[in-house]
Amino acid sequence: MPTSIPKEELMAPGHTACHGCGATLAMRYVLKAMGQKTVVSVPASCWAVIPGAMPFRTLDVPMVYTPFAATGASISGLREGLDIQGKTDYNVVGFAGDGGTADIGLQGLSGAMERGHNVFYIMYDNEGYMNTGVQRSGSTPYGAKTTTTPVGKERDFKKENKKIVADMMIAQNVPYVATATIAYPEDLIRKIDHAKAVHGPKFIQILAPCPTGWYYPPEKTIEISRLAVQSRMFPLYEFIQGKFYLNKSFKPVDVSEYVKAQDRFKHLNDDEIDNLRKYVDERWNQLLEWEKIYSEQKE
Amino acid sequence: MKSVTEFKTIMTGNDAVAYGAKLARVKFISAYPITPQTTIVEKLASMIANDELDAKYVEVESEHSALAAVFASELTGVRSYTATSSHGLLYMHEMLHWVSGQRLPIVMSVVNRAIGPPWNIWADQSDTINQRDTGWMQVYSESNQEAMDTIIMGYKIAENSEVMLPLMSMEDAFILSHTSEPVTLRDQDLINEYLPDLDLKFRIDIGNPMGYGSYDTPDGTFMELKKDMVDSMKKAVRVIKDETEKFNQMFDTNYGGLVERYRMDDADYALIAMGTVASTARFVVDKLREKGLNIGLIRIRYFRPFPYDDILEDLKNIKAAGVIDRSVSFGYAGATYSEIVSALYGKINIPVSSFIVGIGGRDVRIEDIEKIADTVRNESSGVYWINVKKVI
Amino acid sequence: MVLVPVSTVSTRNHPTDSWRIQRPTIQYDKCIRCMICWKYCPDNAIEIENGDESAPNERIAKMEYPVINYSFCKGCGICANECPEKCIDMEFEVIE
Numbered sequence: 001m002p003t004s005i006p007k008e009e010l011m012a013p014g015h016t017a018c019h020g021c022g023a024t025l026a027m028r029y030v031l032k033a034m035g036q037k038t039v040v041s042v043p044a045s046c047w048a049v050i051p052g053a054m055p056f057r058t059l060d061v062p063m064v065y066t067p068f069a070a071t072g073a074s075i076s077g078l079r080e081g082l083d084i085q086g087k088t089d090y091n092v093v094g095f096a097g098d099g100g101t102a103d104i105g106l107q108g109l110s111g112a113m114e115r116g117h118n119v120f121y122i123m124y125d126n127e128g129y130m131n132t133g134v135q136r137s138g139s140t141p142y143g144a145k146t147t148t149t150p151v152g153k154e155r156d157f158k159k160e161n162k163k164i165v166a167d168m169m170i171a172q173n174v175p176y177v178a179t180a181t182i183a184y185p186e187d188l189i190r191k192i193d194h195a196k197a198v199h200g201p202k203f204i205q206i207l208a209p210c211p212t213g214w215y216y217p218p219e220k221t222i223e224i225s226r227l228a229v230q231s232r233m234f235p236l237y238e239f240i241q242g243k244f245y246l247n248k249s250f251k252p253v254d255v256s257e258y259v260k261a262q263d264r265f266k267h268l269n270d271d272e273i274d275n276l277r278k279y280v281d282e283r284w285n286q287l288l289e290w291e292k293i294y295s296e297q298k299e
Numbered sequence: 300m301k302s303v304t305e306f307k308t309i310m311t312g313n314d315a316v317a318y319g320a321k322l323a324r325v326k327f328i329s330a331y332p333i334t335p336q337t338t339i340v341e342k343l344a345s346m347i348a349n350d351e352l353d354a355k356y357v358e359v360e361s362e363h364s365a366l367a368a369v370f371a372s373e374l375t376g377v378r379s380y381t382a383t384s385s386h387g388l389l390y391m392h393e394m395l396h397w398v399s400g401q402r403l404p405i406v407m408s409v410v411n412r413a414i415g416p417p418w419n420i421w422a423d424q425s426d427t428i429n430q431r432d433t434g435w436m437q438v439y440s441e442s443n444q445e446a447m448d449t450i451i452m453g454y455k456i457a458e459n460s461e462v463m464l465p466l467m468s469m470e471d472a473f474i475l476s477h478t479s480e481p482v483t484l485r486d487q488d489l490i491n492e493y494l495p496d497l498d499l500k501f502r503i504d505i506g507n508p509m510g511y512g513s514y515d516t517p518d519g520t521f522m523e524l525k526k527d528m529v530d531s532m533k534k535a536v537r538v539i540k541d542e543t544e545k546f547n548q549m550f551d552t553n554y555g556g557l558v559e560r561y562r563m564d565d566a567d568y569a570l571i572a573m574g575t576v577a578s579t580a581r582f583v584v585d586k587l588r589e590k591g592l593n594i595g596l597i598r599i600r601y602f603r604p605f606p607y608d609d610i611l612e613d614l615k616n617i618k619a620a621g622v623i624d625r626s627v628s629f630g631y632a633g634a635t636y637s638e639i640v641s642a643l644y645g646k647i648n649i650p651v652s653s654f655i656v657g658i659g660g661r662d663v664r665i666e667d668i669e670k671i672a673d674t675v676r677n678e679s680s681g682v683y684w685i686n687v688k689k690v691i
Numbered sequence: 692m693v694l695v696p697v698s699t700v701s702t703r704n705h706p707t708d709s710w711r712i713q714r715p716t717i718q719y720d721k722c723i724r725c726m727i728c729w730k731y732c733p734d735n736a737i738e739i740e741n742g743d744e745s746a747p748n749e750r751i752a753k754m755e756y757p758v759i760n761y762s763f764c765k766g767c768g769i770c771a772n773e774c775p776e777k778c779i780d781m782e783f784e785v786i787e
């Protein structure tokens with residue numbers, strides 16, 4: 001019987017990710033979509049640790065570990081080095097966390113996308129510096145408690161909204177940009193298939209819930225990923241060669257359902273949840289606006 | 300005999316270095332502009348644009364990215380090259396370790412320039428001395444010809460299966476980089492004979508998927524990996540000598556191995572210098588010899604691996620030595636001086652002094668070297684800053 | 692020869708069963724072979740195998756079915772949580 005996603009597994013079992021790790025599923029799905037002719041570059045992050053210590057590897061494709069800020073440049077060099085040898089059919093994939101993408105690696109990402117290399121940059125977004133013990137990143141959403149935005153006597157949870165790198169990539173006119181999440185692997189894999197048809201830089205931001213850093217029980221990973229879309233906390237879209245498609249086919253739920261499922265938001269009072277609700281509405285309207293602008297442009 | 304098409308021309312150090320990279324058949328180049336390095340990669344870009352060089356040139360958005368891109372392309376198995384200076388080199392610091400730790404035989408040109416603040420674009424070796432412990436071999440040239448040939452020899456040495464460490468090849472800012480000198484362009488066929496194509500044994504191969512870098516634990520092989528780099532740095536001493544000799548024979552040159560000696564055979568006193576300061580020192584040696592002082596010069600070519608054995612041999616019969624450094628090491632004496640005294644310690648007991656010269660491009664004059672020689676002759680030991688003004 | 696930091700041994704040689712506190716068990720007589728559990732397992736600990744006797748009906752008995760590889764299952768509970776038939780039980784491991 002055919003399965004809804006490819007059967008081929010290029011990520012082995014036996015890795016050392018936490019129970020119920022969403023970032024691991026992101027890699028599993030990405031490699032299913034990419035296939036075996038793929039080289040992956042991973043900076044400092046959970047994913048630099050998930051494969052285990054030397055001499056272990058958990059991917060059945062070459063995986064290059066790089067310094068934290070080096071993802072964008074390393075995929076540039078991999079692409080060009082392979083092309084020089086005629087290996088133009090290899091997929092070159094940067095696979096970096098949100099810290100490695102939204103913060104320390106942003107310049108390298110932007111540079112690599114601007115230079116037009118034929119590469120994929122996958123940002124697995126667990127909304128914080130998880131490998132170093134759950135610190136805030138630019139991609140952490142408003143309201144979240146992290147170890148550097150703690151809630152003690154003072155309510156020092158993160159007060160700033162999430163920096164959305166995919167939006168920045170659209171602003172930079174990267175030929176393929178999409179958001180995805182692990183509850184919808186068929187959607188993610190379809191997006192990668194679309195991206196493969198685009199020659200040039202491709203950027204996909206995958207929301208990857210993290211039980212350890214979002215403080216929820218590990219069996220809820222898929223549920224929370226689904227709620228992120230349904231609550232519109234993490235809208236799914238696709239921007240392909242100047243056209244913008246927003247995914248609206250889901251059963252909407254209130255933001256509070258998403259928030260209440262995770263202890264990183266436990267401290268939020270009704271007013272604060274309302275702030276998130278407003279933010280979500282505003283962003284949704286903005287995305288609807290984009291859909292209009294980009295479709296008009298292309299008519 | 301084969302017909303050899305070498306020809307002599309006049310060019311700047313940076314152009315010579317670019318021709319060195321071309322002769323070495325580099326396939327991938329990535330860099331970021333910084334004075335006084337920029338004209339190297341401009342030259343290479345124009346060679347590519349004019350079909351003189353079959354390589355890919357990518358200008359990235361920072362030096363960290365330049366070395367990250369070169370790291371990655373080299374790992375796919377293509378000979379890769381970059382060049383930088385000063386702040387660009389400091390910006391690469393993390394990647395320098397990453398390249399050597401992954402055992403990638405990349406060659407990089409560095410035009411030695413001062414580190415700010417205040418901004419200063421002139422000759423000063425503090426930038427590369429700062430990178431002493433990054434696992435890269437370091438060569439300091441004295442002429443444009445040497446700068447060109449060192450790129451070629453550099454790849455041959457770095458890619459040796461016993462070495463597999465990256466190499467930095469230095470030129471002093473402006474004194475070499477932007478000054479024209481006669482240079483012999485080597486015959487490409489002969490270079491091809493000397494330097495075969497890169498054959499990176501562990502290059503990226505989807506048929507043999509591996510993790511490159513990964514992480515390791517205290518009980519794993521981390522310590523052994525680092526020790527192996529030190530061992531390879533030691534083995535490089537022999538390889539450098541052999542490969543330099545081979546080059547000398549093929550191209551009728553006479554480069555020293557790790558050091559170059561001038562009038563040292565019967566010398567009582569020795570000056571030790573690195574880079575273009577050695578040219579001035581050589582002139583002063585001749586001048587003082589005429590006056591009857593038995594003085595000689597040791598020019599350090601390789602700072603890493605450091606020529607400990609050569610130095611011991613050369614200073615065996617010397618009464619006193621002066622070590623000239625064009626770099627600042629805050630808190631102690633000159634960097635080369637520190638190496639020399641540690642080489643001598645417990646074996647040769649002579650007065651050695653440290654001279655700091657030419658910081659931020661300050662001119663190193665004949666009279667400065669004469670003063671240094673004078674101090675050495677008095678068999679004193681100490682740390683001296685030469686040609687500094689009294690400002691406070 | 693030099694020592695190069697490359698990792699060559701697949702984690703297929705690195706069991707993670709000792710991480711498991713809760714053990715998932717599939718009730719095959721209720722399982723409809725939708726493979727949702729397989730799809731969402733972050734540890735690749737569910738394998739797809741051919742045919743099985745105990746099945747809700749004959750048609751399903753001929754289909755591929757999910758088999759948990761307990762050498763790698765960490766017991767996260769995602770499979771049980773996502774199973775549409777609620778036919779995966781999670782029970783605490785008993786150390787004998």
Ligand SMILES: Cc1ncc(C[n+]2csc(CCOP(=O)(O)OP(=O)(O)O)c2C)c(N)n1
Pocket residue numbers: 023044045046047067068069096097098099100101126127128129130131132137
């Ligand atoms: C230059 C540098 N700074 C800091 C670190 C420490 N560090 C390693 S991983 C990490 C967090 C990574 O966060 P993210 O990119 O979001 O990936 P995650 O761990 O969340 O998967 C940090 C701060 C580092 N390795 N290198």
Ligand code: SF4
Pocket residue numbers: 016017018019020021022023024046050126130131209210211212213
């Ligand atoms: S901390 Fe989060 S992202 Fe990192 S391995 Fe654990 S679950 Fe996965």
Ligand code: SF4
Pocket residue numbers: 715731732733734735736737759763764765766767768769770771
């Ligand atoms: S409990 Fe978790 S690890 Fe075990 S089979 Fe189910 S999903 Fe996989």
Ligand code: SF4
Pocket residue numbers: 717721722723724725726727728729757773774775776777778779
């Ligand atoms: S999810 Fe449940 S019903 Fe579907 S295959 Fe797995 S055990 Fe069977």
Ligand SMILES: [Mg+2]
Pocket residue numbers: 097098099124125126127128129130137
């Ligand atoms: Mg993160």
